[in-house]
Amino acid sequence: MRILGAMLLAAMVISPATADELTGTLKKIKDNNKIVLGVRDAAPPFSYLNDSEKYVGYTIDICGKIVDALKKDLSLPNLNVQMLSVNSSTRIPLMTNGTIDLECGSTTNNVERERQVAFTNSHFVTASKFASKKSSHIKTIDDLKDKNVTSIAGTTNIVQLIKVNTERKLGITVQPARDAADAFLLLETDRAAAYVMDDVQLSVAIATSKDPSTYVISEEAFSPPEPYGIMLRRNDAPFKTFVDRVTAELFPSPEMVKIYNKWFQSPVPPRGINYHYPMSAALKKALAHPTSSPDPAAYQP
Incomplete structure (x- = not known):
């Protein structure tokens, strides 16, 4: 039974x-x-x-x-x-x-x-990182000081960006983007020095860009896994x-x-x-x- x-x-x-x-x-x-x-x-x-x-x-x-x-x-x-x-x-x-x-x-x-x-x-x-142009020589989060940085509105990534900006007093101007295409366009056209997003999505955006060799993803992350x-x-x-x-x-x-x-x-x-x-x-x-x-x-x- x-x-x-x-x-x-x-x-x-x-x-x-x-x-x-x-x-x-x-x-x-x-x-x-x-x-x-x-x-x-x-x-x-x-x-x-x-x-x-x-x-x-x-x-x-x-x-x-x-x-x-x-x-x-x-x-x-x-x-x-x-x-x-x-x-x-x-x-x-x-x-x-x-x-x-x-x-x-x-x-x-x-x-x-x-x-x-x-x-x-x-x-x-995944983990939250940032993409930038190699020519800008931005390697760490602290290197984003006083720069325009974009992320997608409504995501955990933009919350993490704002949090780090406040805690480290970096003076970053946060530019909310409508979606991934909008965010990457800001980076591509130099209206943003960096784009904060999950590393896998950054990899995808770079791979599908006009010239993938132009961009690099940070080693430093805004978050744990x-x-x-x-x-x-x-x-x-x-x-x-x-x-x-x-x-x-x-x-x-x-x-x-x-x-x-x-x-x-x-x-x-x-x-x-x-x-x-x-x-x-x-x-x-x-x-x-x-x-x-x-x-x-x-x-x-």
Whole structure:
């Protein structure tokens, strides 16, 4: 009887969507035969529009695995998958008001955000650094003193920039940018001496620029390792349990290595650029031992 009881409990934990009474997001998806994914138009290789106006990317592929599991567990083979464009300023409000069900981009999971939303197991680990032109000879954060520096409005990066600027009394003029393209244009046209963002996104921006050899990424970081997570609503334990189960099965698997290599170690459409961005030790740890912790210490290799 004890063994049977344990098996029944495991089944409930592993497949919460098979219960007769669904709640929260699982019920919303089942009742409407629809899931709404919050996606980014221009955040390659995580989430962006390709030449066919189709959303593709590393996080899109991961969300696709979650959608496949929902189709199976909710018996919705024809589940309608709607993609809704979000940005750094709208993604959290659209999640909390119920407009989107999963946010499939490059959102940092931190303690402050977890007061508003929840995250599933981290699918990427990065650190906040800055890009500058080699000709400017800016190597450290202190070298940014009295300079114009840009970052994207609504991101953790601009918060970190403002914090460091205040603490070190650097006199930096912070220039909020609308998105990654806008921020890099400020750097490219010398209206900003540096662009603060997650190191992987800086690598992507430089790789797709007119002359990648012009730019350099700082060694000094504004932050310890930071996890990216797929965002979902708070206080929805059944849905989080479901998504956590799917990602916990995917992340340590060979399939996840294929997904990573497809977007970071191979030519990426539409321009066929290979970012040559190897998996970091911190990310290897996160994928081998899936966690949704916002604590940077959990990702130290």
